[in-house]
Amino acid sequence: MLMVDVVIADNQLLTREGISAVLAPFKDIHVLGYASTADRLDQMIRQSEPRVVIIDHDFDSDFGIEDIKNINARFNFTNVLVLSNNPNRGTIIELIEHGIKNHITKYCQKDELIEAVYATAKGLEYFCEDISKILFGDKQALLTADNMPPLSSRETEIIHLIAKGLTNKDIADKLYLSVHTIKTHRKNIIKKLGFTFKNAAELVMLVGYLNEFFI
Template sequence: MINILIADNQPLTQQGIITFLTDVNSIHIVGKCGPEDLEAYLSHVQPQLIIISHEPEPNSNLTAIKKVKEKYKSLCILVLSNNVHKHEIMQVIDQGINNYISKGCSRDEFLEAVFATANGEKYYCKKILNILFGPDPIADKAEAVRMLSLREKEIIELIATGMGNKDIAEKLFLSIHTVKTHRKNIIKKLGFTFKHASELILIIGYLNDFFI
């Protein structure tokens, strides 16, 4: 049985989620609240999974999401949003949350997201994938990731932590020239600059998990 707490400010959205889940035998709704009341509810209910809304700024629930993620590390979090802005989606993903769906997704996608999240798997609905990676990105991106060497993936991960060429060279026992060459090859293969290293990590992780 998956015990779920719904954290959304809109009664219609709360009721819509409940309607979607009512006839699913393996799911139990333990409560519903607004994101601002989430911590209070968690003090007396013990859900396995939270479905929480993420609204555009200035009414963003990112602070509530951060607090829950930090305090309840074993809790599964599924973010539900009308958000169409890539940078705001990335703000949530940067908190280590890899389950994000649009409020416009289908019931089938919604149920897939719930079960994937409860099982500790990543899940993004098609609309969110399109916002993050562009229309129909999967085949091209998967092929690009296949072209990366293990060393190139390792360098991307180090860049994403904020390391520069010199630090990477020292850590991997390479010359700075070799590191620069790897960076050029990565950009050529993926078409990304390293202003968006976190997006590279997301692409590689997502495609490795599901498509490679």
């Protein structure tokens, strides 16, 4: 059984205790303690080496986006689950681009919090329904079991490679194809899905949906 040690970083007492209460029935999840400042959080991570840090991020929070990035960059044994009161799409994507792919809101369901903690502990990405709606909007409705576009195995493979940050040339070299062929596949993917992506971060999010149907 995977034991999940958790540190909760939030400056609101009721939020900290509320999260603890939701997690309490799960014997394999152990809340090590709380941090209300960035300095205290840094100290707790170094001392306790938690598998998961649940960290509040908001404009009036004691934990800024740079604190979250620093934690993710400095402690490879800890996975970050971001908790937002007023999530901002730009901030979510910025965090994704820095490798932080676990994000929920304070309005999410209890089951989503539990799922998010387990996914984060395993190094898997997780976005609650509210975050998914912010990121995708109506796009999410396109990606259901009933109306998933008929992507080929090659197109799906290319989407995964783009999501990893590979360029057209990188992908062409890896798949032993021409750059022109890769560009053609990308155009076909965009046409089939019915929308474009501004950057690789959005494709990272799409991969989570594609995995459900193609992996």
